[in-house]
Amino acid sequence: MALAAVLIWGPSCWFGIFLGAFLINLTTGEPAFSTALEIAIGNTLAPAFGALMLKRTIGSQNFFRRGPYVSGYLSP
Numbered sequence: 001m002a003l004a005a006v007l008i009w010g011p012s013c014w015f016g017i018f019l020g021a022f023l024i025n026l027t028t029g030e031p032a033f034s035t036a037l038e039i040a041i042g043n044t045l046a047p048a049f050g051a052l053m054l055k056r057t058i059g060s061q062n063f064f065r066r067g068p069y070v071s072g073y074l075s076p
Contacts, residue, residue, distance in 0.1 A: 002017045002043065002044075002046070003047040005017065005047070006047045006048060006051040007055075011051070014044055014048060017043065017047065021040040022036055022037060
């Protein structure tokens with residue numbers, strides 16, 4: 001979900017991904033504050049890096065804007 005959010009809305013949604021991951025990991029009760037922080041950083045960097053690699057591979061076009069391209073049946 002986070003990768004799709006970064007691909008659709010751009011890198012400006014990184015803070016929401018970080019905050020959501022941090023709060024969820026903090027409220028589970030198991031990890032400590034520092035562990036929840038490290039997990040949230042990883043959960044934020046992974047989709048950002050994935051989006052960067054996908055954009056370099058497919059170009060700067062956002063193929064998720066048009067429905068037929070999502071299924072892979074049509075080539076842009």
